[in-house]
Structures are given as C-alpha cells and as structure tokens.
Amino acid sequence: MGKVQLAVxxxxxxxxxxxxxxxxxxxxxxxxxxxxxxxQLDTLRQQAIYLISLKLINSQPPLRKEVIGFILDVGSQTWGI
Known part of the structure; x- marks a missing residue:
C-alpha cells in the first residue's frame, strides 16, 4: 500500500x-x-420548474411542483434539498 502523488x-x-x-x-x-x-426570466424559471417536476414526480419519494419551486426559489438566500 502506498500513496500516489500527482503533480500537474x-x-x-x-x-x-x-x-x-x-x-x-x-x-x-x-x-x-x-x-x-x-x-422572461420568470417565465423561463417556471418552465424549468415544470420540466424538473415532470422528471422527479416518479422518484421515491415523489417530489411535487411546490417542492421543486422551493428548491429553485430565486428570492431565497439559502439552498436546500
């Protein structure tokens, strides 16, 4: 067992x-x-929320559109899942 050091x-x-x-x-x-x-930015954000929620609705546990909107909220100063 040894360490590998890589220099770039x-x-x-x-x-x-x-x-x-x-x-x-x-x-x-x-x-x-x-x-x-x-x-236009708000419209694009709403479309992104819609598309992401379509993909995540089948996940376990299913995530609703409101959850995705909260995650992608532009006014929020915090980031969370």
Missing part, C-alpha cells in the same frame, strides 16, 4: 494568449445588447 503543472507558451483569453467576455454579445427582461 500548467504552462503557457505565450502570455499574450492568456491575457487575450481572460479579457474576452464570458457571455455572448447578444446578452449585453438585449438582456432578458424580468418577465
């Missing part, structure tokens, strides 16, 4: 490539030009 070293051949990669925006340009409204 990341190296870059060009500092300019790293700076260029990290200076790119994370989201597509369309997100910044026309962001989703609050109504």
């Amino acid at each position: 070293r990341f190296s870059c051949s060009s500092l300019i490539n790293i700076i260029n990669t990290y200076s790119q925006p994370l989201l597509p340009k369309m997100h910044y030009l026309s962001p989703l409204s609050v109504y």
Whole structure:
C-alpha cells in the first residue's frame, strides 16, 4: 500500500494568449445588447420548474411542483434539498 502523488503543472507558451483569453467576455454579445427582461426570466424559471417536476414526480419519494419551486426559489438566500 502506498500513496500516489500527482503533480500537474500548467504552462503557457505565450502570455499574450492568456491575457487575450481572460479579457474576452464570458457571455455572448447578444446578452449585453438585449438582456432578458424580468418577465422572461420568470417565465423561463417556471418552465424549468415544470420540466424538473415532470422528471422527479416518479422518484421515491415523489417530489411535487411546490417542492421543486422551493428548491429553485430565486428570492431565497439559502439552498436546500
């Protein structure tokens, strides 16, 4: 019995490539030009709750739509299952 130690070293051949990669925006340009409204975000959240509840209704114990809504609640400061 022994321990295996693994060392990983990341190296870059060009500092300019790293700076260029990290200076790119994370989201597509369309997100910044026309962001989703609050109504659209709420509609998407409701659709996600519906789809997830369809999948989890057959689980043991079955989870209802209200439970999934509580888990995915955007206004909640806590996360729980």
